[in-house]
Amino acid sequence: MNQLARAATALAASGILLATTACGTSSTGAGAGSExxxxxxxxxxxxxxxxxxxxxxxxxxxxxxxxxxxxxxxxxxxxxxxxxxxxxxxxxxxxxxxxxxxxxxxxxxxxxxxxxxxxxxxxxxxxxxxxxxxxxxxxxxxxxxxxxxxxxxxxxxxxxxxxxxxxxxxxxxxxxxxxxxxxxxxxxxxxxxxxxxxDKSFEDGLKTCQRKEFITSHAAFGYLAKAYGLTQIGISGLAAESDPSPARIAEVQKLAKEHGVTTIFYETLVSPAHAKAIAGDLKLKTDVLDPLEGITDQSKGDDYISVQRANLTALQTANGCK
Ligand SMILES: [Zn+2]
CATH class of the missing domain: 3.40.50.1980 (Nitrogenase molybdenum iron protein domain)
Structure with missing residues (x-):
């Protein structure tokens, strides 16, 4: 059982306990505010x-x-x-x-x-x-x-x-x-x-980097990029049926060379096929940048904060940040 499931079980158990207590103490059936x-x-x-x-x-x-x-x-x-x-x-x-x-x-x-x-x-x-x-x-x-x-x-x-x-x-x-x-x-x-x-960790951690551009399969990081002065280059959308065109792949490869990009990012919930194909042709690394659309056993953390910290580390490594 992963930590989330454990937490959910604990929450459910405490719910049963609280509900039982409520039955014992409150026979008047009060509203949401009642103990x-x-x-x-x-x-x-x-x-x-x-x-x-x-x-x-x-x-x-x-x-x-x-x-x-x-x-x-x-x-x-x-x-x-x-x-x-x-x-x-x-x-x-x-x-x-x-x-x-x-x-x-x-x-x-x-x-x-x-x-x-x-x-x-x-x-x-x-x-x-x-x-x-x-x-x-x-x-x-x-x-x-x-x-x-x-x-x-x-x-x-x-x-x-x-x-x-x-x-x-x-x-x-x-x-x-x-x-x-x-x-x-x-x-x-x-x-x-x-x-x-x-927020401060992101700001400090991404302040002094060799490059601002990062390439990701799912263009989910626009708000993050804007907040910390980075530039997102999205390969394609995340729906399986919306494969990037050969022209788009060629363009992304050109941008990767132009900006000295080291890493092509993909995410845990979606096939990394396109990211890996682009990276392979250029002999680049691949890594996960997680849009936090769900936590699974594959996530690099078990909650929003820890996965975001993993995202920060991945961006720092890829972009040569001090
Ligand atoms: Zn999305």
Whole structure:
């Protein structure tokens, strides 16, 4: 059992315990604020789950619509999952990222939602740190796996955006469960401190590098690139059917030579075939840069912070940073 599963089991066990306690002490059937009666929070995908877990702690029972190891954009919801949105106390999602979730939220009309796209402004996919050589219109089409109509959904890869999401989640939870507002505030501040430290590590760690450009199979790192002065060169989108054209592969190889790139990045949830083919031709290294769309046994860490730290190390190595 991996650590996440262990944590989930522990959480579930403590839930049973709390529920039992609630039955014993509260026969009046009070609302969400009563002792031991935890909030039901549904999150759409991993980084939002992470924020909810950190901010709510054991005050909430958290479920996530995207199973670990599956691509969030491929998500299809079961009838049970759609129903879970109606009974949830809070739903945390990002409108414009997962069409099936948007539709289910419209249908289920949950009592309280946090829509991340209203918390962090989404950048157009062409402006979020994309390489200037990128063809107009290409990225939206190539990234067709995501249903995000020309905007880049990957806001969570910038730790400062995660701070904003954490604050929004904290204030929404506090409205719904006012009795525990102080707990949510403290836990949100704890998460903010960790994220701020992570942000500083990125800033310091990527300040003095031999090159700014990095090449990755999935152009998910636009917000991260922009935040730390890097330039992302995306090979293609991540959907299996959107293979890069031979012309695009040739162009990426030309850019790799031009910028002295050492490493072609791929990600854990997607086949590294194209990255490896490009790297092999040029005798370059390959390494993982994780867009944090899910944590699996293959992840280089067991939570958002540790995987981001692994991403930082990978970027520093590839780009010759001091
Ligand atoms: Zn993505």
């Amino acid at each position: 031991g009666d935890r909030l039901k929070v549904v999150t759409a995908f991993y980084p939002l789950q992470y924020v909810a877990e950190q901010v709510a702690g054991d005050r909430a029972e958290i479920t996530t619509l995207t199973a670990p190891g599956s691509e969030p954009h491929d998500l299809e919801l079961t009838a049970k999952q759609v129903a879970s949105l109606s009974s949830a106390d809070v739903v945390i999602y990002q409108k414009g990222f997962q069409a099936s979730v948007d539709k289910a939220v419209d249908q289920a009309q949950p009592k309280n939602v946090v829509d991340v796209s209203t918390v962090v402004p989404l950048a157009a996919s062409s402006e979020a740190g994309e390489h200037e050589h990128e063809h107009e219109g290409e990225s939206a089409e190539e990234h067709a796996g995501h249903d995000h109509g020309g905007t880049d959904p990957h806001v969570w890869l910038d730790p400062q955006n995660m701070v904003k999401i954490s604050q929004a989640v904290s204030s929404r939870l506090s409205e719904v469960d006012a009795e525990h507002a102080a707990t949510f505030k403290t836990q949100s501040e704890g998460l903010t401190a960790q994220l701020t430290q992570l």
